[in-house]
Amino acid sequence: MPWFWRGLREGVVTTPYPKQSDPYADAFPAAVAVREDAPAITAEAAEGLCPTGAITADPASRTARVDRGRCILCGHCTRGRPDVFSLAHGAESAVTGRSSLTVPQLEETDEALAATRRELARRTGAFRRSLHIRHVDAGSDGSEEWEILALLNPVYDIHRLGMFFTASPRHADVLLVTGAAARGMAAPLRRTYEATAQPVVVIAAGTDACSGGIYGDSYATHDDGIRDVVDVDIWVPGSPPSPFSLLHALLLATGRLSASGKEAEA
Ligand code: SF4
DSSP: OHHHHHHHHHOOOSOOTTTSOOHHHHHSEEEEEEOTTOOOOOHHHHHHHOTTSOEEEOTTTOOEEEETTTOOOOOHHHHHOTTTEEEEESSOOOBSSGGGGEESOOGGGHHHHHHHHHHHHHHHTTTTTOEEEEEEESSOOSHHHHHHHHTTSTTTOGGGGTEEEOSOGGGOSEEEEESSOBHHHHHHHHHHHHHSOSSOEEEEESHHHHHOTTTOSOSSBOTTGGGGTSOOSEEEOSSSOOHHHHHHHHHHHHTOBOTTSSBOOO
């Protein structure tokens, strides 16, 4: 009974995203950005800032670049060089190409990215408004799993969008893979991928899955994250990524978001 009264008192708590923007998602610090007016920085200074090697600087132009796929959002760079780095806010941090995780983006990747998006849309056209997700933990520290669990609570409630988790890869449209691609999980992940019906979309969820994260190349993990094991379609940076970023990736998988990030017509 107390739950009934609490429900009436609090009203609807479910996010309006993706139909409308959500102020909480818009304010959420999701990634590191390089300021447009950033001063030049030497390669040595850039590399010394970051514990995961996510920051580089072009030796000629001395322009800083951040590989969000390697960034664990420790905040060291934004505190140490606020004139160069800032936090980018918002839900829409998932991308369809690994190179797009590097900011500022290289112009020559635009054409390749458009082709990747077209190919993904062609493969996922059959999913339309229903999506079944198989989560695979390939060596996670558990943080991504907390965010994935949140997708089922009343705030995010992915069931309203026709998205469901399934226990079997046979029933899955999407493999949502977390973790730094532990060597011991390479074969199970590969077998899960092979057991999933085609077309399947693979989402690398979190920095560890995108690049191996802070573990990098070790006796236990792969240097390049899960792409050493399976072909990845969608990349979600963050350590861990917020539920909004995960939701953004799932909407990209269904083709329900346009390139601009707005919900596409049904
Ligand atoms: S916030 Fe990311 S890019 Fe900045 S120092 Fe930490 S890991 Fe490196």
